[in-house]
Every structure is written in C-alpha cells, then in structure tokens.
Amino acid sequence: MKITYTKRYSVLPFVQRWVKRFRAHSIQSIIMWSFSAFILLIVIVVAVLLFNKFSRSAEQSVFLNAQQIVDQVSYNLEDYVDGMAQLYRAIEENMLADGQWDDEQVTKQLDTIMRSRDDIVSIALFNDQGDMLRNHPAIPVKPSAKVTEQSWFHSAMRVSDHLSFSLPHVQNLYDQTFEWVVTMSKGITVVHDGEPMYVILLVDINFKKIDELSSRISLGKRGYAYIIDEGAGNIVYHPQQQLIYMGLRNESVERALTSSESYIDESDGVKRLNTVKSVVNIGWKIVGVSYLDEIMTTREEVNRYLVRVVAIVLVLAIAVSLILSAMLTRPIRRMGRTMKAVERGDFDVELPLQGPLEVVQLSSRFNLMLNKIRQLMKQIVKEQESKRKYELEALQAQINPHFLYNTLNSVVRMVGMSKKEEVITMITSLSKLFRLSLSKGKTSISVREELEHARHYMTIQQMRYKQKFDFAIEADEAALSCYTLKLVLQPLIENAIVHGIEYMVDQGHIRIGAAVKGELLEMTVTDNGVGMTPEMVEGILDAKETPHNPAQFINTAGSGVAVRNVHDRIRLYYGKRYGLEFESEQEAGTTVRIRIPVIHDMDEEEREHD
C-alpha cells in the first residue's frame, strides 16, 4: 500500500496530475471554470453592448458630422452670397443713387470696391435694349457678344428689382477673357436725366471663390460635397466638375433635388449617404456625399478590437482563475493529505494554521479533534494497562497466601481439637472457594457462582472467627442468572469482617443480597458492625489514586485499598455509572451496594471485555 502510494505520486507526470484534477469535479475545476465562464460572460455582454453602442454612435456621428459639415458649408455659402448681395447693394447705391453713372465720383468708388474685392471680375450697366451704359473696368464689349440672349439679361428683364444669381458660366462680354463667373443681375428703374429708365446692373463674381469655399470639404476619406441649383438640378459646383462637364462622370441629382433630408443611395455598388441642405438666398442645394463603407470599416475595426479584448480577457481569466483556484484549494488538498496520513495511523501530524479564515478554523478543529483522539487513545492504553493490572491483582487475591495460611492454621487447630466435621466443612469450602476463584480463568461469572464463592468464604471465616458472626444470603431468582465481574463480594465481606465485626462485642451479622432493580443489578453487603464516620465513607472511594501496589492487596487488613480496587474494576468494565456505594452509620453498621448492569449473555460479556 505504501509502495503504490509513493510510486503513483512520484511516477505520474505533473501534467497528468493536473488533468486528473480538472477532469474530476474538484473544487479547483469548479472555481476555475465558473470563474472563467463568469468573467467571459460579463466581458462578452459588455463587449456586445459596447459594440452596439460604438457602432451606433459611430454611425450617428457620421450622420451628424456630415450634416454639420454640409450645414457649415451652407452657412459659409449663404454668408458669402449675403456679402455679395450687400456688395451689390453698395455698388447699386453708388452707381444709381442719383441716376448718374458717368461722373468721376462713381468711377472712383467703383475702383475702390473693385480693388477691395479680388473676386469681382467686372461691373456693368446695361439698358433694356442690351446696350452698355457703363462698365468697370472700362473695356469695350465685343460686338459679337449677344447681350440680350444671355440668361442673366433674361432673368433681370423678367422680374424687376430682384437680385438673381446665374449658374457658373463663361463670361462672354469682353475680348480674350473667357472666365468662369457667376453673374449677379437685377433690373432697376432709375430716373436718368429726368426720365425713368429701366437698367440692368451686372456684377460678375469669379467662380473661384465659391469653388474654394466648397472644395475644402471632406466627408470621411472619400466623401465630398457638390452644389446643384434647385431650379433645374444643374451642377453648380462639383469637386470633379470638369469630369461632370465632359460627361465622364455622373451625379444622380434627381433625388437630391426632391429631398430635403439625408438619404442613402447606391453608386457603383457602394452605398452612400447624401446629406442635403438648401442655400436659401441663392436657390442652390449642397449635397454632401459620404461613403457608408467607411462607417462599416470603423465598425469592423471596433469589432476586431473587441474580439481581441475578449480573447485577452479570456486568457487572463483562465490564468487568474487557475492561480486563484490553486491558491484556494491548496489548503484543502493539504488537509486531505494530512487526513489521509491520519487514516494510515499517523496521529502525530498537525495542520499548520494558515490560509483563509475558514481553512484556519477547519484546521484548528481538525487539530483539536486529532488531539482528542490522541488523548482518548492514551486513556484507552492506560485503562487497558489498569485492567490487566487489576486482573493480576484479582488473580493474586484468588490465591491470597495470607488467607490460605490463616485458614490452614485454623484447620490444623481444628484437627488438633479433633473437630472432624468442621475440618471437613472448612476444607470443602476452601476447595470450592478456589475452584470458583479460578472459574476457568474467566473474568465474569454468574451471580449464583459469585454468591456461592461468598458463601464459602464466609463459611471459612465464620469458622476462623469462631462463630463471631453469622451470615445470610438472599438473592432474587432473576439476579442469580445474571453475570458479574468475579470476586467483587469477597473484598467487601473481608472488609466487613475485619473492620466492622472483628472488634465488636456482640454477635456480628452479615447479610448478602442480590436483586435486579430495573436496569441495574444490585448486590449488597450489609453488616451490623462498628460503622464508619461520614468522613471515612467519603475517604474510601475518593482516595487519591496512587500507584497501586499489589502488595497492599495481600494485606487484607489494609486501608480499604481492596475495596477501592473493586470499585475501579467495576467502573473500568461497565462504565463510570456503575460502582460501589457505601451507607454507614457508626455503631449501627455498614451497607455496601454494588451496582452493575444486568447482563444475561456471558459470551457477549466476554467478547466485550476480553
């Protein structure tokens, strides 16, 4: 057994031991897996929640961002258009306030305005026939320019007193310029030379400025914004304007024209978010285009990141729970090993008081228990020792040489006195006494035999003490068949004779009784001797437990040690509940009660006590 134990643990590799530990429903595996599963669950739940939240807010922020950017561009553009409209009003006031546009003053003012703004290409004033009245810078209009056919002229003629902005177009009034401009035009009725006159004031703005305002927009990595006019859906501005113009690229403006909010469309299989915003004062619409797959990319990035985090957390959770479970179960395993050692019979081990509180408590209990077991074992050993000793003593009592000597002396005396009958009685009693004493080496004998033994003993003593006392034995039929520890009555009787009756003047009387009283078998030895003081009664059984000297037994006239031994033997055999009880009164006599359990089966008794 010991060999396999050692062998198994030393030969089995480390890994196998661990596998074994985790396969079984060990506390360690339970802690580890539940801890890991719990952490993983929490992390997954948190990750899923975070992912949803992240992707939602990423999406929202893209929508919001697009909206804000487009709004910003729209404000800038509105601002610019407002500024331009103000500038237009300033020019209008300067040129047309007093119906005179030819004087030096006007030229100077126009010059100032022109120089302060680099985005104004030209200012011109036409009459309703399309003839030029005044322009700045003063360049002749080329004869081939068909003023009346131009769109700005038409819109100024159609609605008077309304500032209109044209689409970007090539300026076609002067030689050699061919610049892309946006034209502001307005038809105004002025009083010129005393007569009302319908004139058209024209301010051409370089398209570059609008282009600049719009080209810096970026919506994500690839997103962009373009501008259409709300009337016909013509593209006013586009980052790839030339491509659009050349027909190399298309922008689906129909939906943008009708929408006033964001919408999602698809171009070349790619989903795009279109954010629309009107620029009210110019009748244009800004459309911001952002690519949704960029949002998806963000989402995927978040996703990948979270998956990585979950993986790391899982690894960490397993590692932490491994360590934790090992730490928690270490004292338990240690305890288990210690218990195993105890199981094998080593009671000298002790658990160290360390680790968690519960473990410490358990360890200390275990140690206490072990201590108790050790104590009990010691006690058992001691009791066994005493038992053997008492048996030896009893054995010695059986062949008390003193008693034998005295008896034989009496026999010799009787033979001398030729008391033949008495000699026979005495020798017969002595022989029966010894036979009963031996009783085949048994510890227990029946009450009947014990009483018989007592009778023979008392018969011999009666003769020795020359009929100094008489005796009677009364026993219930039920008590006779019970078993008792042998030779318990004899020391008591001897005690009664030696201490109670010997020095009495009157005739002594000893009565032996045996009766079953419920669970108890009670045997009594009653004498009418000198009795004892209560102190003496107390003293007999409470006598200090001194190492018993067998020699004292031999001296039956001793100090009641034999009586005490009877008491101890009974208690050793039957338990602490049983034993002797003294009842004594001076000059009246003493009664000793032997209380032992009622035992009918002798074999059982033998098994228990042998």
Next chain:
Amino acid sequence: MIRTFRPLRLPIGPRGCFAALVAVLILLTSCSSDTDPDEEPGLQHIALVAPVHAEEQGDAIRLGAEAAAKEYGLALDYVSLEPSDDEEEQLQAALKMLEKGASAILIDPASEAVLQELGDKAAAAGTPVIALNDERMTTGILSAIAINNEAAGRKAGEQLADLLEGRGTVAILRSDREDPDLIAREEGAKRAWSDIGGIEIAGGAACGKREDACWQAAKQLLDQGAVDGILALDIQASLGAAKEVARRKVQGEIKIVTFGSDLEQLQLLQDGVLHKLVVQNGFSTGYLGVEQAVKVMDGSRYDKPIVLETKVIDADNMFWMDNQKVLFPFVK
C-alpha cells in the same frame, strides 16, 4: 512513513502574478493598434508626353490626365516640349521616361515613326504605351484614345459645303508635317465634297511650324485665285488663314472651317473670322488615356482603341452651356 507533497507553487507570489498579468494585458492591447493599411510604399508613375504643336490641346489633355491620375491615385509625370521641338525631341523625351521606369507612357505622337520606335522599345521594356489622338496600333501600343480623323474631316467638309450652300471653290491649308491624322482629315473632307458635288477644290498650301509661315501660305493661297472657303487642317493653319482674311478685310466672306478649340480660334469664331470648328475633347482624351493605362496595368479588360466623338462649334452655339463646358477648361 508518510510523504507530504508540496502543492504546486508558481515561482512568483500572487502579487507578482498579478503584476505580470497586468503587464501582459498592457502589452497585448498596445499591440492591437493597427498600422495604417492605406499607406502605400510608392505611387505608380505614369508619363504623359506632350504633343508637338498643340498648345491648347496639350493643356486639355494634361488637365484630363491629371484629373484621372488624382482619381486613381497615381503620379503623373508631364513631359512638356518647347514650341520649337519636333518629333525627334518628343521621341527622346518619351524614351527618357521609359528609361526612368514609368509604369505606363501616354503619348500623342508627332509621327508614325515616333510611335513605332517608342512602341518597340516599350514592348522590350514591358511598359505599356497608350497612344492619344492616334488610332494606329503598332507593336507595344496597347491602347489608343483617338478621334476618327477621317470622319472629322468629312464633318468639316460637309460644314464648309453647308456654309457655301453646296456650291463654291475651296482650298485646303495643311501642315508641312507628314501627319497621318491630317492626311486622314483631308481625305475625309475631299470625300464629302465629292459626294456633295458642287464643291470645287482650288488647291492647297502647306505651312510650316511657325504661325507666320502659315500666314504666308494662306497669302499665297489667296493670291492664286478667288476662293469661297478654306479648310484649315490644324490650329496653326487656321490662325494663318484668319490673319490673312482679316488683313484683306474679307472676313466673313471667305468661310473658314477648321479643327481645334484654341482660345484664339474661339475668339476668331466669335468675331466671325472663323466659321466652324470641329472640336475634339482633349480633356477626355487625357482622362481616358490614364484610365486605359490603369486598366492595362491592372490587367483588367480594356477597350483597344477608344474613338471619341467630335463636335461642330460655331459662333451661335459656342456659349451654349454644353459647349461652354467642353470649350473652356474649368481651370481651378
């Protein structure tokens, strides 16, 4: 005899374990920051060799090519030529780009010889060449963006015949270069006239590289006898003819039909000196050229020659929005 076994102990204490775990966590999370996948080590370079004698057209091609390069994320190396440079210089410039290791070469060749030689060399080097304004597909020329010059010439011839109401004498002012494009145009025009019937071809003149030379040629042409219309095959010829017509103060009377969309030509068109322009879209040529180059380099399917449409522009329709967009480059 009882053997007691020590429980498994890690060489580090619990606190040490925890610190190690935290360190591992930090390490792992710091590893997770991505390297930017959009960052590419080097851009592909595409070379565009400018055409000889085609200032405005060259600019338009360049703008188109730049727009496409920007869209496809390429670097465009534009090789400009001096006005005095000719086919030899163009060929040298192209070969130089080939040597520099351009991924593709776009060229508007001055002559067939240039294209052939470049094609041979490029095929050897494994570099694709895309021909612009040229339909010839010789060795090494993987794609071409061109107009149908004969059709354009026919269109021009028809326009001139229309202007003359189907009856009159016309002269052709051509370049002294042996440019097959110009020859195709001339043939197309002649075919149109012969179909119409009433047009008589008075003859022609060839002008050299410089504008003045064309003027001289036009002068000689007009001196030779009365003509009702002039077909100028290229920009220089048209400008020379316009100058001579203006000098003789017969502008408007002699109808001039020509090719190109030079600003000067447009001005003259508006002024009524020139009457019709057959315009090809240079921006598209450049843009599509780069697009083709990208397709060729990717190995994806591409169209072999792309033939672009031409447009007839006159003083009336030149400011139509659609035409404005084609004629006046949207310079930013």
